[in-house]
Amino acid sequence: TTIAVIFSETISTSSITTNTSDTTCSGSFQLSSNNFTTCVKMSAIPSASDNVTTFTATPAENLSNGTxxxxxxTTSAKDTSSNSLVTAYTTNGFTTSPSGSGTIRGTVRYDNNTAAENVSISFAKSGTTVGNTTxxxxxxYSQDxxxxxVYNIAFTKSDYLTTSQSDTLATDNQTIxxxxxxxxxxxxxxxxxGTISDAVSGxxxxxxxLSVRxxxxxxxxxxxxxxxxxxANGTYTLSSMSAGGYTVQVSINGYITSFFNANVCGNLTNQNASISENLSSGSMRIIxxxxxSSGLTIVDSHITGPDNASGRFHIYYPANKRNFFYYTNDQVxxxxxxxxxxxxVTLDKDDISAPGTETITIPGGSWRSGTYRYSAHDYTTAGSTGNASSTNFAESGTTVKVYYNxxxxxYNVPNIAGTVWKVFTIDGDSKVIT
Known part of the structure; x- marks a missing residue:
């Protein structure tokens, strides 16, 4: 990795110095990952090029990943007339690529919800195709x-519109x-x-x-x-949309900007979205x-977590189970x-028809040490027997969005038979979701 800075005029080479012996922040050319408490040791002094307007240096060791x-x-930098930089200049910074690998998998369906076989899929990163599958x-499909x-994934098949999707693998061993x-x-x-509503009050x-990409x-x-x-009634219409897949951005002051996907093939109605007010630090909202068109009427959200008596609470429908208070260690x-x-911890919104939304909130001050488990239940299909072999849920397009800091x-419902989707767990101390 090389680090370069470009000046607008010719610079005195003797004024561009850097640290080559340790991690102190010395010299006029400094690179740091901790606001210059310490600086990266360079392998040599910066070299000049482009008529002495560009200076390039190489770190003595590889830079840390994901940093x-x-x-x-600094003002020690001078031009050839010995004029110093008026004030020190600090860049906005750059982030190195994280280390590790992950998997992107999923299911491709036609718009009649049947399986789409032999679809060609390519995975491109920074404009370069790095994988292909069918x-x-x-x-x-699955690509390990x-x-x-960040990946741009293209789905291609003769007689069908090419569909593209963006996804980001952020942590080692992650599966999307x-x-x-x-x-x-x-x-x-x-x-x-469709209609835009508040994720808590409805x-x-x-x-x-609303804008479109x-x-x-x-x-x-x-x-x-x-x-x-x-x-005034929350309704909206996005007109004159060519056929294809889109991302709709939803934003208003005081609320978290949110997004939803839409596939246009003629007029597309009931594309409802819920938006969440800005959350205080440490609070988490799960929607x-x-x-x-999911084919489902009722989907229930469930969350369990550590209570104040070495046991666990469980939030879900019906109404008397929608709240848990740590002070009483009870639902009331x-x-x-x-x-x-x-x-x-509260189940703020609980819809009983499609399109539907269920919202759970964990305030920043309500976390306890231990594991929280969140799942979704296809109540429509489950009935009294559970219907473990049903694929209705897997084919429904149900999503879960998590807002945190x-x-x-x-999260998209996986292609697994059954009526219970174990979406994730949360560590109450680190707030890491797995």
Missing amino acids: TFKLRI TANNGT NLSLG TANVTLLADSCSAGTIS SAKTDVS SGLSVTSGSTTGTTATSA LHWGA CYGCTSSQKSDN GTETT
Whole structure:
């Protein structure tokens, strides 16, 4: 790895110095990962090029993976007329690639929800294709040993529109489920419409801004230019959308910006979305969603976790199980103060029809040491027998979004038969989700 800085004029080579003996922050060319408490040792003084306007240095050892580094040029740097830099300049920094590898897998279906076999899938990282695979007869695919980073995944089959999706492998041994719907190339343009509501109260949200990006799960970069604003009753319409897969961004001041995928093949209705108010530090919100075309009526969210008596609480429907208060170690907190009531875990929203949303919140001050387990239950299909062999849930497109400390993580229902989806566990101390 080499580190370079470019000046706007010719610089005196003797003024560009760096540390080559230890990790102190000395010299005019400094690189640090801890706000310059210490600095990276360089293998040699920076070399000049491009008419002495560019200076390049190489660290003595490989930079740590998954770490942000900043470069600082101090006022010791001078031009050839001995004019010093007026103030020290520090870059915004860069982050090295994390180490490790992971797996991206999922299921590809046609828009009639049947398995899409023999679909060609390519995985590109930084514009370079690094893997290829093909879906099996049941529409499933899996690509192992992908290095960590951002991937653009392209799904291609003759007579169908090419679909692309963006996914990020962020941690070693991570597995991402990326399910995709393949649209026929005969699909027509249309509109996307639905309602935006508050994830906790369920009330309609007005003046919410919606914008669109091409591709699925694309949360940054240029937009298509199609926009909309929700009306007083929360409804919106995105007009004149060409056939294909899109990511819709939903944003309003005071709320966490959220995203949802939409596949346009003619007019697409009931594309409802729930948005969460900004959370205090350490708080976590978990939002379960099943769509109008999921084939399901009721999906229940469940969370269990450590209580205050060496046991475990369980939050779920019905109403008398929707709250847990640590002060009483019970589902009720009669006569409690506001502070005592706020130390809780709550099922804030519980829909009983599609499209539906269920919301669970863990306040920042309510974590306990131990393991929290979150799962979703296909109540529609389960009935009294459980229907362990049913694939209705796997084919439903149900998603779970987790909001924590400014990040959004999406989980897609896997292609596994049954009516219970064990989505993840959370470590109550580190808040690491696995």
